[in-house]
Amino acid sequence: MYEAIKGLFVPFLGTSIGAAAVLVLKNGIPKRLSGFLSDAAAGIMAAAAVFSLLLPAMEQAAEAGNVPWLPAVLGFLLGAGLLAAWDRVSARIGHTGAVSHSTRMLVLSVSLHNVPEGMAVGAAYAGLLSGKGSVTAVSAFALSLGIALQNLPEGAIISLPLSASGVGRGKSFFYGVLSGVSEPIAGALTILLSRFAVPALPWLLSFAAGAMAYVTGFELLPDTQKERPLFGTLFVLAGFMLMTAMDILLG
Numbered sequence: 001m002y003e004a005i006k007g008l009f010v011p012f013l014g015t016s017i018g019a020a021a022v023l024v025l026k027n028g029i030p031k032r033l034s035g036f037l038s039d040a041a042a043g044i045m046a047a048a049a050v051f052s053l054l055l056p057a058m059e060q061a062a063e064a065g066n067v068p069w070l071p072a073v074l075g076f077l078l079g080a081g082l083l084a085a086w087d088r089v090s091a092r093i094g095h096t097g098a099v100s101h102s103t104r105m106l107v108l109s110v111s112l113h114n115v116p117e118g119m120a121v122g123a124a125y126a127g128l129l130s131g132k133g134s135v136t137a138v139s140a141f142a143l144s145l146g147i148a149l150q151n152l153p154e155g156a157i158i159s160l161p162l163s164a165s166g167v168g169r170g171k172s173f174f175y176g177v178l179s180g181v182s183e184p185i186a187g188a189l190t191i192l193l194s195r196f197a198v199p200a201l202p203w204l205l206s207f208a209a210g211a212m213a214y215v216t217g218f219e220l221l222p223d224t225q226k227e228r229p230l231f232g233t234l235f236v237l238a239g240f241m242l243m244t245a246m247d248i249l250l251g
Contacts, residue, residue: 003137004125007144008187011121012180014148015114018155019176022163032228038153039224039232042216043239044146049216051243052124052139053209057202060127064199075206080214083116087218111182114154116211117147118183122190123208126201129191142243150215151180 057075058068124140159176163169190208194201224232 001129003141004129004191007125007141008118008121008184010141010144011114011117011147011151011183014151015155015180015183016177018152019159019173019180021156022159022169022172022176035224035228035232036235038150039228039235040239040242041146041149042221042224043236043241044142044243045150045212045216045239046236047240047243048124048139048143048146049120049209049212052127052143053120053205053212056124056127057205057209060130060205061202064202066202071202072206072209075203076210076213079116079207079210079212081210083211083214084218111179114151114180114183115186116208117151117215118186119190119204120208120212121147121183122187123194123201123204125187126191126194127205130194130201139243146239146243147183151183155180 054072054076058072061071062068121140121144124143128137128140155176158179159172162172162175167175190204194204221236224236
């Protein structure tokens with residue numbers, strides 16, 4: 001259980017560190033550094049979606065006597081589809097209202113965007129705590145770490161614009177941290193839900209994999225190909241192989 005608690009708060013720590021950029025960096029995290037961190041995180045998250053979520057989902061479904069691919073495919077599509085729908089809704093409401101309203105919507109949008117990522121970590125640790133399938137402490141923690149790397153610029157996205165608009169640095173940092181609170185909460189709720197509804201665990205794992213795949217494919221990889229096609233792709237591949245190696249050698 002200690003491993004799960006620690007893993008749930010690693011992504012939140014990433015958001016908090018990113019938000020702290022407003023306290024120590026005048027211009028925030030250097031764009032190139034945050035880009036390469038996002039590239040590596042994309043590779044880690046892609047591998048984690050397969051090794052820490054989809055494969056365990058199929059294994060647990062098979063152990064329960066169900067069709068292995070059914071929860072994997074349907075849960076994956078549901079997770080990706082719901083996150084895509086939320087992105088469309090948030091894009092529409094994000095351009096309306098006053099500045100204060102837009103700020104609240106930005107914090108809300110990032111907070112809700114973090115929910116499926118928190119679910120992904122929670123689903124991975126739920127699989128680990130169940131003692132079934134191929135989820136290991138290493139693969140679950142690597143998933144948490146990959147999301148934390150991605151959260152570094154997300155925390156800065158909240159705190160830095162607020163500071164630039166005249167909000168105090170301390171308050172800007174608070175709002176940045178607040179946007180990440182949803183992740184450990186969503187992760188903890190996912191673990192609790194899986195304990196009360198064990199047959200739902202393959203679906204939760206697959207749902208989280210779909211949501212993570214959407215984040216990776218829609219938000220992280222396009223920037224890689226547009227702004228840094230060569231080195232960005234190398235960082236993506238390095239992240240993927242790092243996660244694969246950790247899962248095989250340490251799992």
